[in-house]
Amino acid sequence: MSHHVWQFEVLGSGxxxxxxxxxxxxxxxxxxxxxxxxxxxxxxxxxxxxxxLIDAGPDLRQQLLRSNIVDIDAVLITHEHQDHTAGLDELRAINFVQKHPVPIYCSEQVEKRLREQYSYIFNNPDYPGIPQIHFKRMPETDFQIGDIEICPLQLMHWNLPVFGFRFGPLAYITDANFIPESEWSKLANLDTLVLNALRKEAHHSHFTLQEAIDLSDKIEVQNLYMTHISHQMGKHVEIEKDLPSGKHLAFDQLRIKLS
Ligand SMILES: [Zn+2]
Ligand SMILES: [Zn+2]
Ligand SMILES: [Zn+2]
Structure with a gap:
């Protein structure tokens, strides 16, 4: 067990x-x-x-530039939706810096979809200038990448399986609206939960504001930050002032430091 400080950053909250x-x-x-x-x-x-890095969406270039991120040891893909995978090509820039392929951890289903979607990468692996992608199967039990211990969570996004993750004191769950019984024990004694909450009105594949708050109460987490937010949620300051203590909306470039 390494005793370094955990540093987390919300690169995108939309x-x-x-x-x-x-x-x-x-x-x-x-x-x-x-x-x-x-x-x-x-x-x-x-x-x-x-x-x-978790997910490689269409804003990845802007996110890496804005937060000055030039080194990435691995990318974890939660699921195959475009808003989480449309920026895979931007990892070329990371290849140029690191001079080796970036490992991409995902499910078999997600890998199949990415190989179809990015056929120009995988059908012509020797073509100069394409991203260097190295797929790895996402483990279903705890695993380690360098100094980071990862506990994968298997969740449902309506009828689509998605991964969430626990990293020591924090769990990150985007695009889910169902947490199976088997995963509850993995969320015990958390300090912080970053959880998707689309808007106030019901949705078939995302938690609502109230569902996210109720879930954070149920698992007794100290701090909740809601993410994957729609414009239908309302203005940040107006929603934030009505939230119970310990419950917050996340925002882009929110940094969380935990030991
Ligand atoms: Zn999704
Ligand atoms: Zn999404
Ligand atoms: Zn609008």
């Missing part, structure tokens, strides 16, 4: 279209508050000498 939406003139999409500008969902973990 739902699949991001906030603002193109063409939308609602109060959230026109808000000047930087916390109402949400790139697509992504999360970054750093501990000791190891850095892990």
């Amino acid at each position: 739902t699949s279209q991001g906030v603002p939406l193109i063409g939308c003139e609602c109060p959230v999409c026109t808000s000047p508050d930087p916390r109402d500008k949400r790139l697509r969902s992504s999360f970054f973990i750093e501990k000791g000498n190891t850095r892990i």
